[in-house]
Amino acid sequence: MITTTKTKYVIKYRLNGERRFEFAQLESNSTEEASKALAKIHEANDEISEITVSKAL
Structure with missing residues (x-):
């Protein structure tokens, strides 16, 4: 069984x-x-x- 670790990220972007x-x-x-x-x-x-992605604090 393969498990993946998920991390909390903040996604900054423009919507319309x-x-x-x-x-x-x-x-x-x-x-x-x-x-x-x-x-x-x-x-x-x-x-x-x-779109830019960075780790959430």
Whole structure:
């Protein structure tokens, strides 16, 4: 059985031009994983850009 460790990260991004942030449990700080997490909570037609990921304090 393979187990993965998830860490709490803060995702900073722009949603339709507005600066936003979310916290998420991710396996790594990759923008691809963060993008997938954001896609789950926003509408399909929302424009998500300028994604940065860092460890939450």
